[in-house]
Amino acid sequence: MPSRHNKTYRFDWHAGCRFSLLIDGQRFFPVMLDAIEQAKTFVLLELYLVESGHVTRRFIDALVAARQRDVTVYLLLDDYGSQGLALLDRERLLAQGVQLRFYNPLNYRQFYRSLRRDHRKLLLIDNRIAFTGGAGLSDAFEPPFNPEGAWHEVMLQIEGPVVTDWMRQFCTTWQSSSGNSPELPASQEQYFTPGQPGRVVLSAGLSRQEIKRAFITRMRNAGQRIWLTTPYFIPARKVRRVLTQRARAGVDTRLLLPGPISDHPWVSHAARGFYHRLLRNGVRIFEYQPRFVHAKIGLCDNWCTIGSSNLDRWNQRWNLDANQEVDATDFSSDVAQLFETDFAQSIEITLSHWRKRSTMQRLREWLAARLVMLIELVIRGYRK
Incomplete structure (x- = not known):
């Protein structure tokens, strides 16, 4: 059931969804990594904060492994928020065939334009499951040597027809940032009965x-x-x-x-x-x-x-x-x-x-x- 555009909201409400709270990095990062490992066709990842470290290395390993299974990977990062992503990590992603783009590259001669940032957080796999919330890829959410100091954060696991709307949102932002639309295979929407509206x-x-x-x-x-x-x-x-x-x-x-x-x-x-x-x-x-x-x-x-x-x-x-x-x-x-x-x-x-x-x-x-x-x-x- 495709979403219809209206003047007030881009997407409509959908019944038949399923939502699960994932509280703190030690809970949501393993679930997200497992979802990437289960990917069969494509992985979409859109993030603001990305910093090289323990957490980011685990995700890069998972994305590289997905590419080796011939899974298409699109990675859209905010240019300012990803300043902490090391050059070696960027080169590794590109070398493995990850489609990597940076939203609104900083240009200090165009200061006002550079204030516009992509603050969205999305991981989407095979139009089957998605995750959103406030987390980025940073050891702040799961510090390897100080778990008690991790930021208190929540991610939401999403299944059902709203996943298609998240995919459409990603494709629109990717196209505005890169000039090209992602080439994604058609997939069947899932519905759950009983389900939750979203x-x-x-x-x-x-x-x-x-x-x-x-x-x-x-x-x-x-x-x-x-x-x-x-x-x-x-x-x-x-x-x-x-x-x-x-x-x-x-x-x-x-x-x-x-x-x-x-x-x-x-x-x-x-x-x-x-x-x-x-x-x-x-x-x-x-x-x-x-x-x-x-x-x-x-x-x-x-x-x-x-x-x-x-x-x-x-x-x-x-x-x-x-x-x-x-x-x-x-x-x-x-x-x-x-x-x-x-x-x-x-x-x-x-x-x-x-x-x-x-x-x-x-x-x-x-x-x-x-x-x-x-x-x-x-x-x-x-x-x-």
Whole structure:
């Protein structure tokens, strides 16, 4: 059943799908590698963050082995996000016949154009199974010598007719980046009975805002809960307004955000500048303590969105992102259990506690917020 184009969303909802949560690198990387080892016709891989190391070497080995079985491999990497991929690894992939392309090569003479990045994360095999979420190929997600320090991340395993939409998304981005369409064999769509409904939603800078639009719509209609986790909480004014409105209306509204561990501490400081108004209006805020939380999940009643989008202003203005929506009670129960586990490992920030924070902390928040504003002003001025 092919998806039809409509004005608001590129892809439609599909019934008959199956979705599975894979929590943390020691769980999802082996499953993804096994899927590559089972590939018979093609492998599509689209990523933002790729850094040479233990994890990336295992994936390169799997892709090379697939090529030796005569499996077609297309690898689309963001040029900025893959700066850490060593030349020897690039040469090995090309030597084995992997179709390797880099999205929007950096050109500092065209600064404004270079801000547009491919932030999507996708592994797709034989139009049979796909994976999306927030992970890249980096030892940060599964450090070989420090497993307790791995970033807390979630990937989603996807089966059913929505896999075809993920394939179409990849082919469109590949063609815009390389000028050629991938040559992929036709394959049969799979349906599951009973199945779970799902839809692929996309963002492409200011020209396409499906992820934000869908999330705001679901928040406005939520009657029981709105739970959101994101590593970089610099939300648009409209998102903040809906969060506070629903919290005041009695909806259980919670944010799960990074605590003391972050790869960009200044972003966390800037995010804390939004805490006071949110807390004052009844939004509950939890800061995750054990590790850096890098997952990107939104849960509104029984609807869930998982993917690459941080729902921050930078993502929405510049990046290509893609999320998987799921609207199913059984799946939302799994997501809610993940949230409950993470809330239990977090410190809840209360309004009374927040008002007592130190002068130094307030100064860090003020400076970080001004830095965010300065970056946005510089970029807007450059564009003019």
